[in-house]
Amino acid sequence: MLLAIIVAVLAAVIAIVVIAAALAVKANRSTPSVGATKGVSQLDTVGVGTSPFERRTSARAARDGEVTVGSSEDPAAAKKPSDGLGTRFAAVGALAAGIFAVLASKLWTMQILGNSEYANAAEQNLYTTVKTPAPRGCIYDANGVPLAVNRPAQAVLADPEVADNRDVVRRLSTVLGVPVNVLFQRIKDASGGAQSLRVLGQDVRLRDVAFIAEHADAFPGVTVEERSLREYPYGALAAHVLGYTSNVTPEIMENKTEGREILSIDTVGTAGVEATYDSYLAGEHGESKVMVDANGRRISVMSNIDDSKGSDVYLTIDARAQYVADRALADLIAPREGVIGTGKGCKGAVVALDVTDGSVVVMSSFPTFDPTNFTGAFSQDLMDKYNSEEAYAPLNNNVVSGQFMAASTFKAFTSLAGLEYGFASESSSWNCTGEWDGFDTGVVQKCWNHAGHGTLDLYGGIVNSCDTVFYEIGKAFYDHGPEGSGDLPDTALQEYIEQFGFGERTGVDLGGEAVGLIPTPAWKAEHWRNVPSEAVWRGGDYTNMIIGQGDVLVTPLQIACAYAGVATGTIMRPHLLKEVRNSAGETVVTFEPEVSRTPQVTEAHLTYVRNALHDMVRESHSVAPLFEEAGIDAAGKSGTGEKQDQNDTAWFVAYAPFDDPKYVVACVVEQGGGGSDTAAPVVAEVMAELMADAAGTSTVTIERVAGSPGESVEIAVDSGGRED
């Protein structure tokens, strides 16, 4: 630095000396003789006189025809041309002085008086705060089995302006292997905000990233950033519980909760616990103060606050049992390459709860998806397939969002209603002929056993799932209702059933929960308001409802919760969160079990129904061996929902151990056939695994679960008739 100044000064001095010397040498040599110089007054040119540099001999001057004439003027009379222009010289001088003064004073005001303001502006130019996305917390099962983790991935980002540069887009297309028009689409997609960097490639190979970095000049406006992407070690395992993350969209920005900072570079949980516990999982953005140039390129990092990974969420899920359930459903419904229709049914769900605290230990839904497909390169093909009708909505969580007819699983609650209202007792008995027309309408309602069960009491009605017994109880509700004696409201049965949580959300910590439906006269009038003939509340509505058919809709989770209520007398709020641990490994949140509801049930009635459910499992020729084999003393109920022109909906729900209930497991398979045949084996298998896991004797190894391909073949209708 100093050297440069010295060199410059020296160079200047040397230059001056050399020039001066050159001039001096020339001047010394010049010897203009008197005779050689010409008299100016004779010349027709203006101002040309002699030069001190000129060296002309008289001979040479003579040759040139120059004549020298002496001037007669007195030297003293010589006038300078500037003599008469004093004012104008003064004016120019004043102008110059004025210019310099104005400039200097203006600079004074800017550099001295306004310095701090401009210094701030320069600082603002120079430093920018850059926020970096933080990796999300991981998701584990109750035992610490990782369900969703992170892996580093290279994302290629571009300024929106890159769209103006076709060459760059073409080069990127070659490197990333993405068609040019797709890249243009991605650049034009302003969903992350008009000025946001556009993600052109999310999980780019290191080789390609290195190429872009090496040829940065060929890719103006293109940057590469390391992002962390979700990785799911077991694929589709518990996919509906985990949900998935998405890039930020304007809707997400609009709906974000207070205190949650979302940048367009983030990924946000949009389904499953990724969404529910997004605020725990999302980390703190890293913040660095960087020095940038006018093009926004980083020059150096001034200060840096590292991003901190989000907290880890531990779920109540038992990954091994979950795996068993996921596998069982997949094997049952789509045994061949995941194509629905190659097995039994079109969709299904398994849910298992810890009845003591409401922990959801298994939540399996089929068809399913691999959340991996929602990270990195997003396959539109697969998305289109999933949105088609033949995929049977793989993204839908059938456990909480699927609504199914309850079928005979409902009978546990309707029999309790009958007992409570005195329409049935331990001593009452009915005769089942297989057909029933209690209302004398001529429309015969059938028991599933068309041959009839003969004479049986309520206990037998539950164990054998005899419809006739329940038709009678339903009729009793009708007879005591407004159409009959009038001592009961026409919603007495419904209100009793609703004590177990039907027709209401269970409050599980997942979005998109369905309510289900317990039909009431008001609902029916509203539903059929355009068809008045159908809108009338009839006796048949009771008899349909009481066997869980007709308009009754429940979610598998509602059934599981309600059976937990039967098993223990209280219903805990189902939940998936076990605890939250921060990045230091400290437990910061622990889920506190809470009682969701306590049905008003006479203990004796409850015991009566429990025993009947116990015997149902023990005495059923198809169900009993399943649980016996596994050494499980369970109580449960099958259900088989009938729908015209479709296979039956298979249900089975059981809780165990009977003496000291721990788990309740429910399984539904739409169009799966009979409940005992189709659903009960799944329930038994899952229950066995849960018991083994609790006892520490499980031998299951969790493997990767495949997502459904979104394909199906036509489901053959098996008109075999119902067999509860």
Add this chain to the structure above:
Amino acid sequence: MAELPQIHSVHKSQRALDSRGSHRSPGRPERPPLVALVNWPFLLVVALVVSYGLLVCWSAVQGDADYSFNRQLAGVGAGLVIMTVLWRFDYRRLANMTTALLVINVVLILLPHVPGLGTTAGMGARSWIKIGMQVQPGEFAKVTVVLFAASLLARYQGTLDDWREYCKVLGLLLVPFACIMTQPDLGTGLVYMAISAVVLVMGGAKARYLLLTVVAGVAAIAAVFAVDELLKYQLDDGTWEYRLLKNYQRGRLLVFLNPEADLSGDGYNLAQAKIAIGSGGLFGKGLLNATQSTHGFLPEAPTDFIFCVLAEELGFMGVVLLIALYAALIAICLSIARAADDLFGMLIVMGVVGMWLFQILENIGMDVGLMPITGIPLPFVSYGSSFMVVNFALIGLIGSVWSHRSIQGRKAA
């Protein structure tokens, strides 16, 4: 040029008179004192300004591959050679070459229009020619414009009091301006105007005429805007295109009037220039530490906005030093002009004074928001070897005026 008035008198060669009276035997060399041939204060100030300018330029071009400091040094080297040649050259030889100078001017300025020779660079103005390297003939024409204006006015012997002659002179002085506006290059055109104006004033034009010219000039500018408003036409994309002033020129004028109007284009340049200057403070951020230019916030830092680099790096003290050097340079030039023997020589010096003053005012003035933004380089500091050579040529001419003044004048001085 035949219509130009006859010369009524010529100055005597004082030198000839002097030599005759000095009773020296013919043939013996006369030794004019060295100190009289070289104006040492002038040379010293020039050396300081050039060194200071090189230092700032060196700092400004660091880290920018588009500029080469060696080219700037080469410009200084070539300039020194040309300066020395011109210093020794008797400027009076050019005195009655008015017509030739006018022709040279026109040819030089119109050169970029020659197909195959002219190229456009920067704003799309045809200001450049390619002869091995890119040069701007309009820059070199500054020398010939000075000479042309001086020789034109010198013919009137300091009294231009006939309004028809005045109009003729005015018309001839506007020729180079008209030529440069075909490129178009308003900045250089304004420099020609500044040279012509000072030469006109110092050439003895009647004060009333000058006043009328200023009034007429202001009226003409107003008229240009008014007529432009009438002539404008709409383009296909809905924007208006003007015929007389380019849109960017209008934009610069409007930005000058209202700097906040356009913070991305010219307004951005102005804002960044002001930030650079203001953030310099009293002593600056130190050489090479100008964040505004090194990080690209300041556009064209080594050329048009080099003053900002100086102001940012060396602060108010550095700026005042430059202004002081300029002031000294102008003051010395004024004294040389006063000492000149003949009107031609005096007008050459004053023309150069006018040019430097205007370029300094415009270049620094635009940086601080006092003048509209125009691409005019800062003498001796801005990057650009063409202009560096031009400045050295002008120094050479001034030196020639000093060296060729009469002995008597020297003795008196």
